[in-house]
Amino acid sequence: MVKSVLVKLANLLGETGLYRFLCPERLPVFMLHRVMEGKSDLAGALPADTLRSYLDYLASRDYHVLSMDDLWRVLDEGDEIPSKSVMFTIDDGFYDHHDVAASVFDEFRFPLNFFVITGLLDRELWPWDDQITYALHHTGIRHADIRLPSGEMYSVNLSADTVRQKAREVRNALKSEHQEHIYDWLRTELYKKLGVEFPTDIPPEYRPMSWDEARSLRARGHGVYPHTCSHRILATLSTQEKHHEINESLRRTKSELGYLPDVFAYPTGRLSDYDSVDIEELKKAGFKMAFNTVSDYVRRGQDHYELARFSLPGNTDKFLQIVNRFEALNDWRTHHSPLPVSSFPSR
Ligand SMILES: [Zn+2]
The missing domain is CATH 3.30.1490 (Dna Ligase; domain 1)
Structure with missing residues (x-):
C-alpha cells in the first residue's frame, strides 16, 4: 500500500521531467511479444487497450517515438537523444503483430520495429x-x-x-x-x-503474419528486420550454423521485402545467448545494429551490437517509471546521491 503510493508519487514527479533531466542520454527501447484484442487465453499477452493507453499517454504529452533511422543517427552521428523519447520493437512475427499491434501503432502514427523469424513466416516451423x-x-x-x-x-x-x-x-x-x-x-x-501428437500444421495461436503483411508494414512506415531463421539460441550453435542463421534470415528478408535490412535481434537475447563470434558474423553480413533483451536503457556512444531493451510491462506504473527514466536513477543514485538508497521507493 505504502509502496504503491510512493510509486505513484515517484511517477508524478517523473512527469515533471526531473529524472529525465538528472539522467539524460538514455533511450528506453521496449520489446513487445504478443498483443491481443479482448480477452485472450494466450499466457502473457498484452491487452491491446493497455497498449493503446500507453501510446495515448505518449501522444498526449508530445513524446517522440523514434524510428530505427532516428536511433542510428543517435548512435552513429551523435544526434542528441530527445528528452521525451521512446522506441518500440516486437519479436518473432506472429499474426497478431500485424493484425493487432501494428493497427494500434497506426492509430497514433507511431513506428513499430518488427523482428521476424524467417522460418516462421515461411511456415517451415514455429518457435x-x-x-x-x-x-x-x-x-x-x-x-x-x-x-x-x-x-x-x-x-x-x-x-x-x-x-x-x-x-x-x-x-x-x-x-x-x-x-x-x-x-x-x-x-x-x-x-x-508427454504423449502429445505433434501438430501437422502450425497451431492457430502460433501462426505467423504473411510476407505480404510484412511488406505492408514497411509501406506504412514500420521497420521489418530478421530474427534468425529458426529462433535457436546462437551461442549454442556451431560456427557454420550461426553463419547460416544470420545470413539465410538476411537473404530471406531481403528477397521478400526488396531491401537490405541492417538491424538484427538475438533470439531470447540474454548476454549468455550470443557471443563475439555472432557479433563478428553480423558485422561481416553488413548489419549495423543488434538488440539483446537485457533490461536497460540504450545510451549514446554505446556498442551498436548490444542494444538493450525493456520488456514492455503490463502495468502502467512500471511503464511510466521506465519512460520517465526513473529506472535510470538507480545508476544516478550510486554516483551522485547523498541520500540513503531507502529514501526512494524500491523497484
Ligand atoms: Zn524471439
Missing part, C-alpha cells in the same frame, strides 16, 4: 519455445523423465507447478543445451514422452 508450452498444455501426463539433448535426465512434474511455470523451467533448461537438433528433439523426445 521451439512455443512448442514446449504447447506440449505442456496438451499433455495428460503428470510426470515424465525426459532425456535432454546433452543426455542428462530432466524430470517434468506437472502436478507440482502451473503449466506456465513449468514451461519456463523447461525452456530455461534447454537454453543451456546445444540447440543444433532442438526441433527433432522436441518431436522425438518431449512430445513422445
Whole structure:
C-alpha cells in the first residue's frame, strides 16, 4: 500500500521531467511479444487497450517515438537523444503483430520495429519455445523423465507447478543445451514422452503474419528486420550454423521485402545467448545494429551490437517509471546521491 503510493508519487514527479533531466542520454527501447484484442487465453499477452493507453499517454504529452533511422543517427552521428523519447520493437512475427499491434501503432502514427523469424513466416516451423508450452498444455501426463539433448535426465512434474511455470523451467533448461537438433528433439523426445501428437500444421495461436503483411508494414512506415531463421539460441550453435542463421534470415528478408535490412535481434537475447563470434558474423553480413533483451536503457556512444531493451510491462506504473527514466536513477543514485538508497521507493 505504502509502496504503491510512493510509486505513484515517484511517477508524478517523473512527469515533471526531473529524472529525465538528472539522467539524460538514455533511450528506453521496449520489446513487445504478443498483443491481443479482448480477452485472450494466450499466457502473457498484452491487452491491446493497455497498449493503446500507453501510446495515448505518449501522444498526449508530445513524446517522440523514434524510428530505427532516428536511433542510428543517435548512435552513429551523435544526434542528441530527445528528452521525451521512446522506441518500440516486437519479436518473432506472429499474426497478431500485424493484425493487432501494428493497427494500434497506426492509430497514433507511431513506428513499430518488427523482428521476424524467417522460418516462421515461411511456415517451415514455429518457435521451439512455443512448442514446449504447447506440449505442456496438451499433455495428460503428470510426470515424465525426459532425456535432454546433452543426455542428462530432466524430470517434468506437472502436478507440482502451473503449466506456465513449468514451461519456463523447461525452456530455461534447454537454453543451456546445444540447440543444433532442438526441433527433432522436441518431436522425438518431449512430445513422445508427454504423449502429445505433434501438430501437422502450425497451431492457430502460433501462426505467423504473411510476407505480404510484412511488406505492408514497411509501406506504412514500420521497420521489418530478421530474427534468425529458426529462433535457436546462437551461442549454442556451431560456427557454420550461426553463419547460416544470420545470413539465410538476411537473404530471406531481403528477397521478400526488396531491401537490405541492417538491424538484427538475438533470439531470447540474454548476454549468455550470443557471443563475439555472432557479433563478428553480423558485422561481416553488413548489419549495423543488434538488440539483446537485457533490461536497460540504450545510451549514446554505446556498442551498436548490444542494444538493450525493456520488456514492455503490463502495468502502467512500471511503464511510466521506465519512460520517465526513473529506472535510470538507480545508476544516478550510486554516483551522485547523498541520500540513503531507502529514501526512494524500491523497484
Ligand atoms: Zn524471439
